Amino acid sequence: MHISEGVLRPEILAGTAVLTAGFVALGLRRIEDREIPAMGILSAAFFVASLVHVPAGPVSVHLVLNGLLGMLLGFRAFPSILIALFLQALMFQFGGLTSLGANTLNMGLPAFVCYLALGWARKPETGTRAAATAGFLCGFLSVLLSGLMVGTTLALNGEAFIPAAKVVVIAHFPVMVIEGFLTSSCLVFIKKVKPEMLAGS
Amino acid sequence: MTSLISRKMFVCVPVLALVLLLAPVRVMAHKVMVFGYVEDGKVKTISKFNGGKKVQGGKIRVFDEDGRELLQGVTDENGEFAFDIPSKKGLKIELEAAMGHKNVSLIPADQLVVAGASPVGESRSESGVEATPEFPPVEPAAEQNPSDSDIRSPGDLEVAVEAVLDRKVMPVLQMMAEKEDKPRVADILGGLGYIVGLVGIALYMKSRKEG
Helix, strand or coil, rough: CCCCCCCCHHHHHHHHHHHHHHHHHHHHHHCCCCHHHHHHHHHHHHHHHHCCEEEECEEEECCCCCCHHHHHHHHHHHHHHHHHHHHHHHHCCCCCCCCCHHHHHHHHHHHHHHHHHHHHCCCCCCHHHHHHHHHHHHHHHHHHHHHHHHHHHHHHCCCCCHHHHHHHHHHCHHHHHHHHHHHHHHHHHHHHHHHHCCCCC | CCCHHHHHHHHHHHHHHHHHHHHCCCCCCCCEEEEEEEEEEEEEEEEEEEECCECCEEEEEEEEECCCEEEEECCCCCEEEEEEEECCCCCEEEEHHHHHHEEEEEEEEHCCCCCCCCCCCEEEEECCCCCCCCCCCCCHHHHHHHCCCCCCCCCHHHHHHHHHHHHHHHHHHHHHHHHHCCCCCCHHHHHHHHHHHHHHHHHHHHHHHCC
């Protein structure tokens, strides 16, 4: 899911960097103290997630966890994802430093969109079954949309969209399912154990 | 404040543990590698995803030292692509695999001059670009078996010695290359440490603003 250094054209790097900067600024507005540790922990989870390798035929894919971050952090997911991607690029050379904007956008925007669509499940009034379903959809669709966005980015860079997107989306299908369940169970668990974490934002 | 953090730990540590348990034992970095070497008068390339999967249908482009594109090719189902030596100057071999993965392998000019019969040259990786060479197992050409060949001249001796050296050194280089690929525990802990540090700094700065 990470696009490496040196693949994308400068215009794409610049454009996505600007968009990401905007979203990150939005994500940092009026942060409250109690949100910061959660952002840190989930950012750490995202950081480590790329080490979890999921077998997928001829290519290699890894967990993304953007759906989880979107559901639990709302728009704070953007800065958390940015930090995690930055450290991944620095420490393991996953993705790239110049492509940070593109990668953050590709992974953060789907998380944000799914939060907007499914974030109602965080409310205390929402029942467990509804929350579990919403959580699954959030995890599943975030990875799916990320795959489509990576395909779009590569298409803007010159590759044919359909084959590029097909590879990414199909290869990540097991990841989508795994993360659906993961996000779903996390959401249900946190609603039961610490619903205050989901208030506001 | 402490109960707030430890409660979140209680939630998220089992989550993280669950996530890690789902992984197969080998945990991989998410990179692609290409390795180019000279054998039998041709340049051979092997392309792999980190973790061993061969890159099939990956696009290979070969440039000379001045950056001019010399030729293009596609890796076969073994991840290999071979071509005749196109230039006596140094070569840059670039691999583009699916999903936006890219990597580079350099072959310096002195490896392109074939000394005696089929030496196995090694390619240097350029620092700053994520090139981590993966080395193939060495198969010395038949006539280089030192016990069989007739050593008639210093040239023959050199060829024989080179073959034996390559055989001995290859596994060590292979081990070194593989060590570089895996994300080191130190790097993982380093990244996590940075995150913890950022959380601390953010909280401190917020408390100063309010205090």
